[in-house]
Amino acid sequence: MDRTRDQVEKIIRDQKPDFVMYDMACWIPEVAKPLGIKTIKYSVVSAAAIAIVLVPARNVVKGKPMSEAELSLPPTGYPSASVVLRGHEARSLLFVSQPFGEGVTFYERSCIGMNGCDAIAIRTCHEIEGKLCDYIGSQYGKPVFLTGPVLPESARVPLEDRWAQWLDGFEAGSVVFCSFGSQRVLEKEQLQELVLGFESTGLPFLVALKPPVGSSTIEEALPEGFEERVKGRGVVWGGWVQQLEILDHPSIGCFVNTCGFGSMWESLMSDCQIVLVPHLGDQILNTRLMAEELKVAVEVERDEKGWFTKENLSNAIKSAMDEESEVGSMIKKNHNEWRNILGSKGFMSSCIDKFFQNMQRLVDH
The missing domain is CATH 3.40.50.2000 (Glycogen Phosphorylase B;)
Known part of the structure; x- marks a missing residue:
């Protein structure tokens, strides 16, 4: 530049x-x-x-x-x-x-x-x-x-048939969706720990990740026997997916993400329970904002290298998805309150209007 x-x-x-x-x-x-x-x-x-x-x-x-x-x-x-x-x-x-x-x-x-x-x-x-x-x-x-958050008010294009039809086969709010974005590339060992964590929840899941370091496809990096064990209830996809449209599907009940700034806002505007696995510094701070200050999400416990175990991930997801538990009910209540504020009629447009007014005053000054 x-x-x-x-x-x-x-x-x-x-x-x-x-x-x-x-x-x-x-x-x-x-x-x-x-x-x-x-x-x-x-x-x-x-x-x-x-x-x-x-x-x-x-x-x-x-x-x-x-x-x-x-x-x-x-x-x-x-x-x-x-x-x-x-x-x-x-x-x-x-x-x-x-x-x-x-x-x-x-x-x-x-x-x-x-x-x-x-x-x-x-x-x-x-x-x-x-x-x-x-x-x-x-x-x-x-x-x-x-x-303001600057987000579209609703999904603007239909969800791809592949995913719409698959998700339609599950009960409302039962599927865990995981997306780490286009920049995060896991080590093979960490990817395997991640998918084993999803398997151990016993819940249906859709995971969208880039192939790990050293692998040309996501399939070759999966644990032995994994695909057969989760057949019918779990999919690990190595390509791009329509994140906003998937979050809008009624079958999605939990969103697992790294809490990049875009995903943070999309999580808040969704109707899902939120589980966060941050990696970089700003993601960690966004996660603390969501999990510790706003109390709308569960953060996955990690070690000093930033790695997590399948047990850590599974426990965080089950904690969030159990809406009758203290943690699950608390984050759902708080999330609903914030989503209602951010999604209230005129909120987004009022943020932009005020932003433009401030710009005009700056020019006039």
């Missing part, structure tokens, strides 16, 4: 927009401000991920990488006791001290971008991450504009 600076500057000079939104191109304010153009730093990750890592309160010394021990502690003034990292989990955020472009680290690039902008924008809402957004605003002395 940095190598496009000259071309981007020419476009901005020629087009003369009212404002420019950017993510990692931290030099945009240097280009836009001399032309009287407002700038907005837009984040596609959660406010939690920004607030705990990418703030001046970290007091990072240039040329001195942050340590795992430093990252495991929240910055001064951080407003949440539950949306935090636990010990070894900070390891997945060490990349913020690594170079991200020429002569600048990921942390520096992010902070420069937020220091230089006229406003910070985040794809979230005040109801969910309000105190974290307020903290970010106070750290940078900038207004923070929120777009």
Whole structure:
């Protein structure tokens, strides 16, 4: 992106927009401000991920990488006791001290971008991450504009016949659906532990995963005899699936995912019980927001390497799916309340309307 600076500057000079939104191109304010153009730093990750890592309160010394021990502690003034990292989990955020472009680290690039902008924008809402957004605003002395979740109101295309017909064969709310997204690739051993965990629940399941490291297909990586044992009640699919449309199917009763920011919102808007298996730093923080603060999900217990056992996964799913248990009933009640808030008539549009109003005030100022 940095190598496009000259071309981007020419476009901005020629087009003369009212404002420019950017993510990692931290030099945009240097280009836009001399032309009287407002700038907005837009984040596609959660406010939690920004607030705990990418703030001046970290007091990072240039040329001195942050340590795992430093990252495991929240910055001064951080407003949440539950949306935090636990010990070894900070390891997945060490990349913020690594170079991200020429002569600048990921942390520096992010902070420069937020220091230089006229406003910070985040794809979230005040109801969910309000105190974290307020903290970010106070750290940078900038207004923070929120777009809301920005999700479609309902599935827009029919579910593929293959999955619609298969799911139609099960009772309402009985099937466990698992999707780890397009980026997560498991080790073969972990994939086998995952599918054995689903098998041991005794519940019907649909798992969509990329083939593990070293395997060309998902089938060749499955445990011996697994497909025969789960025939008729379990499918492990190695390709892409329509996640939103599957979540909308009445047979789906539980959604197991890594809690990437997109899946976090899709989970909240679904009618499913939620089980979370985070892998990377922002996913872990999103998971803490969901499981510890909002109390709408169950987090799968993992070891210091971030790995889980089939027993951990099975227990988490059964705990969530037992709606008569204390945990199952609690997360269902809380989830219903949040889904009703987020899905209430006019909520999404009011978030966008307010976002546009804030942008207009920024231009007029």
